[in-house]
Amino acid sequence: QKEVEQDPGPLSVPEGAIVSLNCTYSNSAFQYFMWYRQYSRKGPELLMYTYSSGNKEDGRFTAQVDKSSKYISLFIRDSQPSDSATYLCAVRVRGGTSYGKLTFGQGTILTVHP
Amino acid sequence: DGGITQSPKYLFRKEGQNVTLSCEQNLNHDAMYWYRQDPGQGLRLIYYSQIVNDFQKGDIAEGYSVSREKKESFPLTVTSAQKNPTAFYLCATSGGRAITSTDTQYFGPGTRLTVL
Numbered sequence: 001q002k003e004v005e006q007d008p009g010p011l012s013v014p015e016g017a018i019v020s021l022n023c024t025y026s027n028s029a030f031q032y033f034m035w036y037r038q039y040s041r042k043g044p045e046l047l048m049y050t051y052s053s054g055n056k057e058d059g060r061f062t063a064q065v066d067k068s069s070k071y072i073s074l075f076i077r078d079s080q081p082s083d084s085a086t087y088l089c090a091v092r093v094r095g096g097t098s099y100g101k102l103t104f105g106q107g108t109i110l111t112v113h114p
Numbered sequence: 115d116g117g118i119t120q121s122p123k124y125l126f127r128k129e130g131q132n133v134t135l136s137c138e139q140n141l142n143h144d145a146m147y148w149y150r151q152d153p154g155q156g157l158r159l160i161y162y163s164q165i166v167n168d169f170q171k172g173d174i175a176e177g178y179s180v181s182r183e184k185k186e187s188f189p190l191t192v193t194s195a196q197k198n199p200t201a202f203y204l205c206a207t208s209g210g211r212a213i214t215s216t217d218t219q220y221f222g223p224g225t226r227l228t229v230l
Contacts, residue, residue: 008154034218043118043204043221044157088156101172102219104156 003027006089006105015114019076023089023105026070030091030103033065035074038086038107047087048074079112086110117141118222120205125227127192127199135190135225137205146188147206147219150174157204163188192227200229 006023013019021035032051036044048063050056056063064073072091076083089105117140127133137146145164149157159172163182177196182188192199203226206219 004156006156032218036221041202041224041226043120043223046218046220049218101159101162102157104158106154106156 001026003030003103004089004091004105006108008106008108010109010111012111012113013079015079015081015112017079017112019074019079019083019110019112021074021076021087021089021108021110023072023091024070025072025091025103027091027093028067028070029093030070031094032092033063033072034090034092034102035061035063036088036090038088040085044088081112081114084111118205118207118220120203120222120225122225123223125225127227127229129229130194132191132193133227135192135203135205135227137188137190137222138186139188139205139207139222140186141207141209141220142185143207143209143220144185145208146182147208148172148178148180148188148190149204149206151202151204151224160190160203199227202226 004025035048037047038044050063053065053067060077062075086107086109088107090102092102119138121136147162148160151157158174160178161180163169166185169182179191202224204224205222208219
């Protein structure tokens with residue numbers, strides 16, 4: 001079993017739709033949670049970073065963490081064609097010998113069509 | 115991409131050859147990482163370095179080697195021992211130590227390696 005599971009999609013939605021992207025993880029030692037966006041043939045860019053259960057909002061993006069269920073989500077409101085990309089969730093333990101190491105999900109390919 | 119540069123952008127290698135991928139950063143970050151990305155898979159960690167002259171193996175280090183002689187540079191060599199080297203290689207950096215709870219990683223633009 002992978003430490004982080006993410007549905008690779010692909011996911012196709014019409015412009016303006018609400019998009020829900022999800023990951024589950026198996027290790028309760030993971031304390032920090034990130035979402036990256038990766039355009040084709042580019043490096044990932046950090047979208048959201050959170051370390052507590054609950055919601056964190058940034059513009060059209062909302063990251064949600066449920067540590068009791070080991071479930072993380074990213075919601076995109078009013079989706080735009082420019083949101084078309086691969087979205088990667090990533091988790092990290094706090095400090096210790098695994099400092100800095102991120103464990104990634106497979107990535108979900110999202111297409112928003114006009 | 116910020117202050118992280120990777121070169122070359124595209125690289126072609128013949129079987130049996132070693133190649134070195136460059137990663138340079140001007141962010142003054144302590145830690146640097148190398149990942150490999152294959153279609154349909156997430157990023158997998160090859161090597162990482164928390165400080166100059168020190169580095170650790172990641173999850174898939176076999177067939178790769180690194181050095182960290184300068185804070186700004188973390189080159190990755192793909193050796194002939196790596197049986198399936200065709201992939202997208204990503205370098206990342208992070209700035210702080212373990213006590214910095216907001217530390218996270220920033221990625222370069224990547225190098226696409228193809229073995230002919």
